[in-house]
Amino acid sequence: MPTPLCLLVALLIAGAATADEPVKLYMPDAPPLTLHHYEGGHGMAGDVVLAALARIGKLTDIVAEPWPRAQISVSRGRNMLIIPLSRTPEREELYTWIASIMELERAFFSLDEPVENFAQARERYRRIGVGLGTAQVGILQREGFSDEQIVQLKLGENPTHLLSLGRIDAWFTGVPEALYIWESSAYREQNLRRSPTLASTGLYLGCSKDCDGDLVAQLRAAISELEQEGVSQRLRQAYLPLQPDP
Structure with a gap:
């Protein structure tokens, strides 16, 4: 099985040619869901979202802020992305919910x-x-x-x-x-x-409440395609540790 890094690099290269202004992606360093250190990949949710952004030709500026502050920045901003965001009743009206990445x-x-x-x-x-x-x-x-x-x-x-x-x-x-x-x-x-x-809750790719409709539609379609093709599952599986007995 290819490493998450090898698979992700191939996807990023494929999408980079049409990239324009980078999209800001807010994510915490919360292994194995999201990781800031690129050498081993960006985590179960991070790799999937970066692959989707590459597929629609978007470069990404990963932003590291304390998680409570990041949520406020994105909800009050415009066209800012955030992962991995649980879709809870308290957050429902604060964001544009693009797609579930995993449960x-x-x-x-x-x-x-x-x-x-x-x-x-x-x-x-x-x-x-x-x-x-x-x-x-x-x-x-x-x-x-x-x-x-x-x-x-x-x-x-x-x-x-x-x-x-x-x-x-x-x-x-x-x-x-x-x-x-x-x-x-x-x-x-x-x-x-x-x-x-x-x-159990779905972990979503979220965007600011004020979010470009075309960006939402493109990312939603790209994430759906990656899931249907089995790419997302392979990226997530690479980070799963062995399960201990209860």
Whole structure:
């Protein structure tokens, strides 16, 4: 199987000839969904979107901002793209939703016996780590978790380290992210346990509320073509780690 980088480079070269002014693409460094380091590719969602942009002849200016600020910048701007954005009720009216890139399953990760549902988690966990500004915050709030239970982690705060030290009781996050980070952490010899999937949302390519209709239509068609041709699946599959037992 070709590496994600080789496949993506071929697609980028194919589309670069007709490129004009670069399109701004806001994305966090959130492996394996999005990655800023080009040497190994740009992640499960990043590679798919960059391939779609190449297919319609658009060069891309990747913008790295803190995730909460990036969301505000894009929603208030014009023709700015953003990934990977969960389509939640709180965000519905703030963006132009171009296309779903993948479905993201979410679960609780801990070092002890996993919970089976949200009710058990509300009772057992005093401190739950979630990414600052992510959809996980809203999911837990809608499920009745208190603000004291929800510990929003900034970029650079290592949830695997906090788990191992007991500073958080559990980590609520996307399954690919947890497995990818744990596999490369210093604590991978410990027995990371996961709950069943308790929430799932589509991860979208979003655009500013004020977004050019032609750009939306072209990208929507390109993403659909990549999915139908199996290219998107190959790009995403390259980043998936081995799944541990529950």
